[in-house]
Amino acid sequence: xxxxxxxxxxxxxxxxxxxxxxxxxxxxxxxxxxxxxxxxxxxxxxxxxxxxxxxxxxxxxxxxxxxxxxxxxxxxxxxxxxxxxxxxxxxxxxxxxxxxxxxxxxxxxxxxxxxxxxxxxxxxxxxxxxxxxxxxxxxxxxxxxxxxxxxxxxxxxxxxxxxxxxxxxxxxxxxxxxxxxxxxxxxxxxxx
Numbered sequence: 001x002x003x004x005x006x007x008x009x010x011x012x013x014x015x016x017x018x019x020x021x022x023x024x025x026x027x028x029x030x031x032x033x034x035x036x037x038x039x040x041x042x043x044x045x046x047x048x049x050x051x052x053x054x055x056x057x058x059x060x061x062x063x064x065x066x067x068x069x070x071x072x073x074x075x076x077x078x079x080x081x082x083x084x085x086x087x088x089x090x091x092x093x094x095x096x097x098x099x100x101x102x103x104x105x106x107x108x109x110x111x112x113x114x115x116x117x118x119x120x121x122x123x124x125x126x127x128x129x130x131x132x133x134x135x136x137x138x139x140x141x142x143x144x145x146x147x148x149x150x151x152x153x154x155x156x157x158x159x160x161x162x163x164x165x166x167x168x169x170x171x172x173x174x175x176x177x178x179x180x181x182x183x184x185x186x187x188x189x190x191x192x
Contacts, residue, residue, distance in 0.1 A: 007080075009179070013180030059088065074096055079092035079093075091183075102122065106119075116140050138150040
């Protein structure tokens with residue numbers, strides 16, 4: 001799940017929670033019976049009034065998470081803030097981009113003259129692995145390269161990289177689900 005998907009998931013969860021609370025509030029008001037009162041009063045007032053505001057209005061400011069000028073970091077920041085008349089909430093988190101780490105590791109190995117090891121790191125990605133096989137330059141296998149590596153990969157198909165396991169949710173998926181639940185709760189609280 002990319003960082004954009006995570007941010008969208010959080011925002012959608014926040015909006016969904018708020019919409020549910022709004023619907024419940026509207027439904028309660030529609031069911032309530034009107035109260036009718038009849039009264040007559042006369043009020044005469046003389047005077048003056050002065051209002052002085054000594055503090056700025058409340059505001060929730062989203063924290064800033066960024067890599068700054070250091071391009072060696074493979075993290076992405078995601079933040080958000082919501083402010084109402086009464087309550088303001090801001091949240092933020094960072095996410096590690098795994099493909100960025102793979103690219104940096106491969107470049108470092110290549111820069112040290114370890115070209116086969118750099119290709120091996122890149123071949124851990126299923127798309128790169130398939131592209132290398134289709135190009136006729138198979139990924140190295142246990143020190144073997146070229147046709148010997150191709151034969152070894154055909155014999156040991158179970159060791160080829162796979163796209164991604166979908167059977168069990170990852171820690172990242174669990175964290176995103178928790179953020180969605182928290183966002184829904186905060187969205188509901190903001191409407192009260």
